[in-house]
Amino acid sequence: MIRSFDDKSSEDWQDRVQQVADAIRRRVLDHTLRHNGGYLSQACSAAEVLATLYLRVMNLGPSQGPLVPPPFPGVPGSDNPASFTGASYNGPKSPELDRFIFSPVHYALVLYSVLIEVGRLAENALEHFNQDGSTVELIGAEHSPGHEVTAGSLGQAISQAGGIALARRLRGDTGRVWVFMSDGEFQEGQTWEAFQALSHYRLGNLGVYVDKNGQQCDGAMNDVMTIDPLGDRLRAFGAEVHEVDGHDPAALAAPANRPADADRPLVVIARTDPCRGIELLRQRAPKLHYVRFKDQQEFQQMQRLL
Numbered sequence: 001m002i003r004s005f006d007d008k009s010s011e012d013w014q015d016r017v018q019q020v021a022d023a024i025r026r027r028v029l030d031h032t033l034r035h036n037g038g039y040l041s042q043a044c045s046a047a048e049v050l051a052t053l054y055l056r057v058m059n060l061g062p063s064q065g066p067l068v069p070p071p072f073p074g075v076p077g078s079d080n081p082a083s084f085t086g087a088s089y090n091g092p093k094s095p096e097l098d099r100f101i102f103s104p105v106h107y108a109l110v111l112y113s114v115l116i117e118v119g120r121l122a123e124n125a126l127e128h129f130n131q132d133g134s135t136v137e138l139i140g141a142e143h144s145p146g147h148e149v150t151a152g153s154l155g156q157a158i159s160q161a162g163g164i165a166l167a168r169r170l171r172g173d174t175g176r177v178w179v180f181m182s183d184g185e186f187q188e189g190q191t192w193e194a195f196q197a198l199s200h201y202r203l204g205n206l207g208v209y210v211d212k213n214g215q216q217c218d219g220a221m222n223d224v225m226t227i228d229p230l231g232d233r234l235r236a237f238g239a240e241v242h243e244v245d246g247h248d249p250a251a252l253a254a255p256a257n258r259p260a261d262a263d264r265p266l267v268v269i270a271r272t273d274p275c276r277g278i279e280l281l282r283q284r285a286p287k288l289h290y291v292r293f294k295d296q297q298e299f300q301q302m303q304r305l306l
């Protein structure tokens with residue numbers, strides 16, 4: 001059964017996903033214009049994926065975090081249990097509830113925007129974004145809203161998620177583990193070692209959504225280092241793979257509806273467009289990783305979209 005936090009049995013959940021996705025793009029564009037730059041194309045590509053996860057796929061309890069994020073509590077340690085504040089926004093860690101592991105943490109602003117739209121963060125939660133002493137980091141970490149682990153060195157979170165999924169299965173938890181990844185992470189060796197382990201331990205309680213937007217920080221994925229055929233490679237590593245339109249909520253949600261005794265990791269490859277919803281961005285392709293609008297005319301064109 002598929003369940004969600006704020007919209008459990010609603011028939012118009014796809015409209016709600018679209019509404020949230022549009023609001024995410026608008027908020028990230030506005031933020032990018034006001035802060036002289038941002039990870040905007042990641043909002044364009046991943047908005048429906050993250051909205052579908054929060055509204056339809058993941059079975060999370062109510063947020064346990066304050067609506068306005070607390071200041072940075074200090075580095076993790078046995079004397080500082082308050083340092084892991086990020087995951088509290090995804091609800092309690094109960095045996096029957098799901099866990100969410102957010103991997104490409106430069107997408108943090110996109111995640112904060114989802115949390116605002118689904119009521120887990122306040123409208124003014126981004127006030128201290130990227131400031132010293134704030135948990136609302138540009139590059140999220142374990143104290144940042146929605147983030148359970150530190151994953152700024154890309155490609156590491158999938159291994160951590162595998163460990164969590166294995167521990168949950170050994171404990172008899174019925175809740176699942178969901179992971180959000182970017183396509184650039186599949187250029188890294190650790191990712192493949194992790195998938196080898198996920199299959200070896202038959203971790204059918206883990207599902208991965210990949211934002212396959214075809215870009216990374218040095219340009220187009222296929223120019224830097226191709227990962228295709230990604231689906232076939234992952235199948236060869238023992239995963240159950242679905243390749244879907246990453247802007248179609250129904251197509252994104254369907255593969256998550258699998259039997260409780262599934263024994264292969266699930267991967268949903270979301271084919272996405274890094275310019276979705278902001279056509280003006282296309283003139284910058286393939287240099288879309290981080291955008292800054294220095295040109296006044298372009299700045300004003302973007303402002304008119306708000």
Ligand SMILES: Cc1ncc(C[n+]2csc(CCOP(=O)(O)OP(=O)(O)O)c2C)c(N)n1
Binds near residue numbers: 185
């Ligand atoms: C292990 C590691 N190598 C390099 C980086 C630097 N880096 C930050 S974002 C990024 C791009 C990764 O590709 P992807 O997340 O697919 O890019 P996007 O779609 O956001 O452009 C890179 C290489 C990093 N954070 N970690």
